[in-house]
Amino acid sequence: MIATRETVSAAPAAQGPQETFVLNLGPQHPAAHGVLRVLMTMEGEWIQRAEPVIGYIHRMHEKMGENRTWAKFLPNTSRIDYLSAMHYTHAFVGAVERAMKIEVPLRAEYARVITSELNRISSHMVWWGALLLDLGGFTPILYAFDDREKILDLLEGLCGARLTYCYYRFGGLYNDVDDEFLRGTRDFVQHLRPRLKMYRDLVTDNVILRKRLTNIGPIDAEMCRRYGATGPVIRGAGVPYDVRRMEPYSVYPRLDFKVPMYPECDSMARYLVRMDEMEQSLRIIEQALDQIPTGPFLAPKVPRVLRLPAGDYSYAVEAARGRFMVRIVSDGKEIPYRVRLRAPSFSNLSLYEEASRGMILPDALAMMGSLDLVIPDIDR
């Protein structure tokens, strides 16, 4: 039987009042992907109320932003959502560039797009492998990490880091993209296309996966709006909301790509959005490789010590999990007055209590996997 709220609320009532118990999931449960704890009030196998308890790896990045210079805070931003570091540093340098009115050279913007999209694919690879682990399929994560490794090697050659990249600088990049990287990226695009087809044949069209995800965990557009859920969650609810389109930044307006969107609102829709997004990222990378011009990779005359004009500025990017926004407030000094980090996983998890009501536990875990949570991103 497919678990819906109607079937669930009807089931226990027929047998008269039942005792409930509290199930403590986490903070080290393997399905919770990190130190997330969920207090679940259960009615047998059914969830009556699931309350996420967060803050176990809270590091107070926003306070750290208030006691160091703008440049010294930059490496922090890649440690918020460590699977999506390029996007997060992009938002922060973007906010500072917006405030200082720094013109970023075109070559740097293209390199940012290429590295950001590579990062999106590597992030989705981790999600894909981990989701299937949650569902009991062990093999796919080995394939996913094999392909992801190639991305990490490419990015390591570029900026020295494999995970917490700090590659972007105010006004450009840490160093230029070399021919080896550009050639390697082109090869990788050719390599991944047939692999994605294999993923589709091997996993996406697998009947067990379909049965575990189809019609499970309905999250509709209205719920996304009221909770501020973004990224593949809202695109899996039939809303083509993508920051790259809605608040265009960098050179995305020059590139041709589709915003994958599925109207089914279930876990399978969110799964398919991410699988399609990887193909679109490949398209974006290919175009950017064709279009990337020669020239400088760093804006000239960016002062070493930045003093932003007083005022507040915000900058949003489409990270792998959705809308990431940095809101900065400057009082004209060398040190930020306030740095606000709006994390997509935080808003995406906040709807969990409402969405999981009346589901059975294994389905609620499948839905949690389809939200693609990164706990340090929630806790910051």
Next chain:
Amino acid sequence: MNPTLDQLIAQFTELIGPEAFAAAAAPAVPPSPPAATAVGTTGASPAAGGGVPVAAAKPAPAPAAPPPPLQATQHALKGYDLDARVAPNQVVDAARLLDRAGFAIDAVTGVDWLAQEEMEIVYDYFHPSQSLRMVVRTRVPRAAPELPSISGVFPGANWHERETHDFFGIRFAGHPNLKPFLLPEDANFHPLRKDYTP
């Protein structure tokens, strides 16, 4: 569900009320520039030109004349399109207005203005089907930082308000569960207050 910038300006002009505009436009020691008063006196009508900044001209930097309570800003410069300053008791009405207009809650946060003895609360909204970003902000006295909660309108604000309470000690009246959230369960400190020392 897809409001234009001009409709929003008109609705917020009505919400904020003429008194607030008059207060902002009241000449401080030097007369404030006419551009800043345009919205307050005549509503949004003269600026109805497809997202042209209404009062982007900021007051002269000399003595701090209060900025106009409603400013259309350029997204390329600020990252949002409309900036509204409301009274603390108007934040729920503002949230309802934006809810009806189809906006989604982006974030709620605070800023501690220690020198002015005020706490600022900033509400960010984005629109899921339109390129429109909106900021609503208000200020409460630092000695009694309390204002109504908007979690009844946008349930997503629940967590953001809890976080803001953690970090700033701002109390959101009517919030269902204002317990420590990201901080330890027994936390009685507010680390983002500017006078906080660990």
